[in-house]
Amino acid sequence: MYTSDYTNTLKELNKDSLHEAGGKGANLGELINAGLPVPPGFVVITGAYRTHLEASNLKKSIEKMLENLKEQDIDAISEASNCISSWIEEAPMPLEVQEEVDRAFESLSKEIGADDNLSVAVRSSATAEDLPSASFAGQHETYLGVYGKEEVFKYVKKCWASLWSPQAIAYRISMNFDHLEVDLAVVVQAMIASQAAGVMFTANPVNGNSDEILISAGYGLGESVVSGLITPDSFILTKEGKVKEKTLGSKEFSIRLTEKGTITEEVPKSKRKLFCLGDDEFMQLANLAKLVEKHYGSPMDTEWALLGGKIYLLQARPITTIISDSENFNILGPEDKIIYQGKKAPFGLQSVMEHSTYPHTPLDFACFSHFYQGIYTSFADAGLKIPKNQNRPVERESGCVALSYQGPGLSPAIMWKGPKLLIKSLFQDNDILWQAFSKEISVWLKKMDNAVRDTKDAVGAVKLIEQALKEYEKLVYKRFSVISIPGGFAEYRFSKLIKKAVGKEKAEEYKESLLRALPFRTALQNKTLMKIAQTEALNGKDSIAFKNELKGFLDEYGDIGAGRMLSPNTWQEKPETIDEIIDALLCNTAVLNPEESFKKQEEDYEAAKEVIKKGLKPAEYDKFIKILEKLRKSVIIREESVFYLEKVAGVLHRMALKLGILLAKQGDILVYTSPIWTPLFKVASAAVTEIGSTTSHAAIVPREYGIPAVVAVENVTNILKDGQKIRVNGTNGIITLLE
Structure with missing residues (x-):
């Protein structure tokens, strides 16, 4: 000793x-x-x-x-x-x-x-x-x-x-x-050379339920789960180890311990389709959760690893974000309707949820409404029935803001409009349509960026945003009219011929190979990222070569991040997001030779064509090749159009930022409908709201900031206009229009 x-x-x-x-x-x-x-x-x-x-x-x-x-x-x-x-x-x-x-x-x-x-x-x-x-x-x-x-x-x-x-x-x-x-x-x-690993919360931090255990798990070392490299399997257990809910994660990669350190490798597709934990592991984890929680006397956030059938505990810390059991989760009033409560969301709502991964601002909701209205107008051309009411935010009595989503429906018009549109698509040239559309959108981007730069006051910024959102709706309509229907019809005939050549079971596998090695925008973007990662690996992050590569990338792809909404930060604003992606890429040594990956895709593509050729008659194969070329072009155009719409969203984002700068003047009075605006109380001289009561959040927060407020004034956001001068008497609840 x-x-x-x-x-x-x-x-x-x-x-x-x-x-x-x-x-x-x-x-x-x-x-x-x-x-x-x-x-x-x-x-x-x-x-x-x-x-x-x-x-x-x-x-x-x-x-x-x-x-x-x-x-x-x-x-x-x-x-x-x-x-x-x-x-x-x-x-x-x-x-x-x-x-x-x-x-x-x-x-x-x-x-x-x-x-x-x-x-x-x-x-x-x-x-x-x-x-x-x-x-x-x-x-x-x-x-x-x-x-x-x-x-x-x-x-x-x-x-x-x-x-x-x-x-x-x-x-x-x-x-x-x-x-x-x-x-x-x-x-x-x-080190534990784990076969599977992950995170376990001994109480559910999402809903505050202390009787549930929340587990996230992936193959290999737990770093893949903790760092966010993968979408892990997730499980909700009872304290007795019974599975209440489980969701299969994609688990594309695993981090594995070798004699020279750790490596990141792809998980075979067959393993991805299986859950990485079974009943025995669930019982061990549940018992471990109870022991850890009993020892500390509070819910714990733990990390664990599985090796040789045994669970090891790697870390435990208190859950600092657990929601109090006394908090009221009954946010729906007696007249409020739950938007969706089935097992599987319809396609349209799935799309909404996919692009709604963060809390939305009011401007996000406006952007969302215009985006889907543009899509629905294109659906109407095919004979579908457009919802009577636009998708819009609905404020609950509790102050919670929900999204009122309504999808398109069937209409008798589809009987004649649908076939007419499909026949038209057979004779239209996607390339010509796309060239016209891309030119229009490029002109729009330049025009609006100049307008953002030249806007000098908040009223002008609001008008510019209103104009831009309406034009955004038209651009979305044109994008879906030009791109979706021709590609969709070609894809139907494409799939039918593949199934005839290789059978239904192998059709998806060959379809995937045939749509590889395409120079579409996302692939080019990823290839550029790999090149940047390669430059960092060879020259370092402080090198001139790396900085030049990164600048060129941000000049081209810097508007990515905004997606379909106005509020998220873009890559140009937060380039550290790129650092995180590059760090993840560098976990895989294959990134140092990116050309190898693309070469293999080309080989898979050519091999798949040969198999299809053997399974079809010569005339059928000739038809197949024509459809394949059209569909590959359609995929390129589709991805290119998404890229351009993201650049449009980037411009809208810059408009919102400019408006924010113009609105941050001391002395302004905040007139609002939603609690989401309350952070602006720091710079506002008074507040007027359509919601709340004297004991509500809308009244309490202004009191904390020491500014006058008048609450629950019905329709006030329509009565008062931006730029008007008013006096707010919070003591007597009086608003006076000064001019």
Whole structure:
């Protein structure tokens, strides 16, 4: 036995070890001592981090770099992060710390019967982490598949440096944590070469149900689930381990431990169609959930791994986002209708839900309504029945905003309009139609971007948005009229001939191969991303070559992100999103040779054509080739048109941002209908609303900001117009029009 100033085994730690072992280290020690199945390891305690700073004289430099730093100073935070992180990584680790880490690593190797090439996870463990009030989840780095002592030294310093990542600095500012009061320990833990892994919440954080367990799982190491690389399988269990609900994830990739570290590889399609967990694993996880929750006395967020039929616990921290059991979820009033309550949503609603993955703003709802009205008008050309009422937001009595969705229906007109349109599509040239449409949309984009730049006041910005949304509706109509019907009809004949050639069971497989190796916009975009990732791998993120590649990419694809709505940030605004995609691509070594992937697609395409040729008569094959060429062109045009519509949405997004800038003038009065506008109370001088009461959110928040408010004025957003001057008397509930 030996005493140590800089390391402790996990067995030596418990819940009272937060100061020296950080939240993660303390929790793991607590779990091991509770008899739970946690892999062994040791912690490089916070004293080692402090010694490293003192030996390198970094503390004063860090203090100076952090002076007057504010949460909104994004550029300043980024600069501070880069400087401090590089200082910490470049400074030599003190010899006395190295010696103790070396000794602890050798001891761990002997404990589990491994040699010096033991594979470990090196995980950050901050003293302000995994706490009941603030989890700091994902703020600091974890490195998997680290082999050998020298690599452990290197990654311990990287973990120390991650205490100063931009997100960690910003998070500490927002949570009012003193930067230099937060220390960082590092957990070095034996790796589990898991067959499956993931996350388990011992209570359901989505609905607040403490009797449910929520599990997300994928193949290989749990990093694929935690990092968002895959869509995992998800399960809701009872505390007894009975499955209440399960959803099959796509699980396209797995991260696997090898003798040289971790690799990311594709999961075979046959395995993707299977759930990665079974009844035995469910029982183990449910029992583990009960033990962890009983020990801590509260719901916990855990990470786990499966190897050889046994579940290992890798981490546990309190759930900081659990909803109180007393919260009222009955947001529907007695007259409110549930929009959809069946097992499978109709196609139209599926499309709505697919593009509604985030909370919408009022302008999003307006954009949504115009988009679908454009689609419905094109459906009317085919004889479908357009809904009488537009899709629009509906405000519930509770203040919850729901979407009133109505899809198109059948009409007798389809009997004559449908065939007429199909016959017309046989003789129209998609290329000519597309060239005209793409030219029109390019002119529109340039015109509107100029208009956004030249708009000087809020009234003008509102009028411009109204005009642009109406024109957006027409562009959507033209896109679906030009693109969808010809492609759809060709696809029907295409599928029929494939089934005749290879049979119904293999039809989809061959169809997929025949539509590969296409230079459509999404493929070109992905190919460019691979090239950027390759440039980063070869030259580094700070190289001129990488920066030039990234700039060119953002110039072309920077409007991606807005999708069909106005509020989401675009890639141009948040290029760090690209960094995350590139990091994921670099997990796969195949990205360093992107041409190989496209070459294989071309080979699959040619091979599939040969098989089809053998299964059809010569005349049928000639017809098939003509349809194939038309359909491949149609796919290219369809994807190109989606790209252009995203650029339109990008322009609409910039209009909304310009309006926001023009509206942020002190003295403006906010007249609104939805609680979503309440953040503007910070700059508004008064508020008037159509909703609420004296005890409602609409009245309470203005009181907190100290501004007058008049609530529940029916139809006020139509009575008052933007640009009018009014006086708001909150005490007596009087609004006076001044001119």
